[in-house]
Amino acid sequence: MKVAIIGTGNLGLAIGKGILDSNGASSMYLTKRNLDDIKEYASYDKVVLTSDNREAVKNSDVLIFAIQPRHLEAILEDVKDLLTANHIIISVITGFSISRIESIVGSDKNIIRSMPNTAIAVGKSMTCMCSNAIGKSKIAIAQSIFDKVGASMVIPEEQMQAATVICASGIAFWMRLIRATTQGAIQLGFEAKEAQELAKHTCDGAAGLLLASGNHPEEEIDRVTTPGGCTIEGLNEMEHQGLSSSLIQGIVASFEKINQIKKG
Numbered sequence: 535m536k537v538a539i540i541g542t543g544n545l546g547l548a549i550g551k552g553i554l555d556s557n558g559a560s561s562m563y564l565t566k567r568n569l570d571d572i573k574e575y576a577s578y579d580k581v582v583l584t585s586d587n588r589e590a591v592k593n594s595d596v597l598i599f600a601i602q603p604r605h606l607e608a609i610l611e612d613v614k615d616l617l618t619a620n621h622i623i624i625s626v627i628t629g630f631s632i633s634r635i636e637s638i639v640g641s642d643k644n645i646i647r648s649m650p651n652t653a654i655a656v657g658k659s660m661t662c663m664c665s666n667a668i669g670k671s672k673i674a675i676a677q678s679i680f681d682k683v684g685a686s687m688v689i690p691e692e693q694m695q696a697a698t699v700i701c702a703s704g705i706a707f708w709m710r711l712i713r714a715t716t717q718g719a720i721q722l723g724f725e726a727k728e729a730q731e732l733a734k735h736t737c738d739g740a741a742g743l744l745l746a747s748g749n750h751p752e753e754e755i756d757r758v759t760t761p762g763g764c765t766i767e768g769l770n771e772m773e774h775q776g777l778s779s780s781l782i783q784g785i786v787a788s789f790e791k792i793n794q795i796k797k798g
């Protein structure tokens with residue numbers, strides 16, 4: 535699979551790293567206006583660094599567009615004469631609809647809109663995706679790329695904004711929960727570094743339990759909460775203080791904002 539990342543910034547680089555680490559590409563073009571920040575990748579066998587998006591498009595089958603939304607239209611206009619029915623066009627751009635992309639490159643191209651998160655750099659992205667009508671036949675190829683760097687789910691396009699909040703912004707939400715746990719651990723007497731290790735691995739273990747067992751979180755909670763014990767005391771205090779409610783409200787606020795950005 536010849537892959538090009540058009541716009542190797544935060545997310546583009548994370549995707550590139552994840553795919554390279556998982557041996558998911560036979561060649562990879564990384565494009566960026568200023569290549570200085572990614573020059574260390576020039577030494578990789580399979581990687582070509584360039585500021586020329588046209589060169590990358592000509593030499594690749596799977597094109598992953600990871601630029602800022604305001605740049606997508608101009609970049610697509612610049613390369614559209616090179617696009618063929620064999621290309622798989624994957625956009626990770628927030629709020630940019632498939633119909634807008636089709637209006638630039640045509641509905642006869644395979645277009646996949648996908649929403650990974652930055653954990654793709656460590657092979658643990660949750661990536662949601664959808665496609666245009668013609669791209670449906672290629673979505674399995676896109677899934678095979680993203681499944682190598684985490685998990686993926688095909689969803690209707692109407693749910694892409696919600697998926698962005700839960701999965702892409704979600705990385706920041708979980709980080710904040712891990713930080714809060716770290717602060718709690720320090721207050722209980724652990725050194726900062728130890729506290730962070732405890733928080734990170736416990737979080738990983740909690741997710742791992744659910745992924746391995748398929749259990750509902752409450753089932754796992756029931757296993758930990760000794761009647762009259764310290765866990766239920768802590769959980770109930772967290773709920774009195776509005777833990778679940780504040781998370782849900784934050785998620786809804788983020789969703790309202792993403793919808794405003796889309797309208798704007």
Ligand SMILES: NC(=O)C1=CN([C@@H]2O[C@H](COP(=O)(O)OP(=O)(O)OC[C@H]3O[C@@H](n4cnc5c(N)ncnc54)[C@H](O)[C@@H]3O)[C@@H](O)[C@H]2O)C=CC1
Binds near residue numbers: 541546627651702
């Ligand atoms: N950061 C995140 O976690 C997520 C970001 N996104 C979306 O991914 C896109 C990229 O986000 P970030 O990586 O955070 O942005 P970024 O600003 O770090 O990266 C964009 C890159 O595109 C490059 N670029 C600009 N014009 C170019 C051109 N003409 N040719 C080639 N490269 C060019 C810039 O130099 C920059 O490195 C955005 O549309 C964002 O909505 C989606 C999901 C998560």
Ligand SMILES: O=C(O)[C@@H]1CCC=N1
Binds near residue numbers: 628698702703
């Ligand atoms: O914060 C944002 O708006 C973008 C979309 C999801 C992650 N970053």
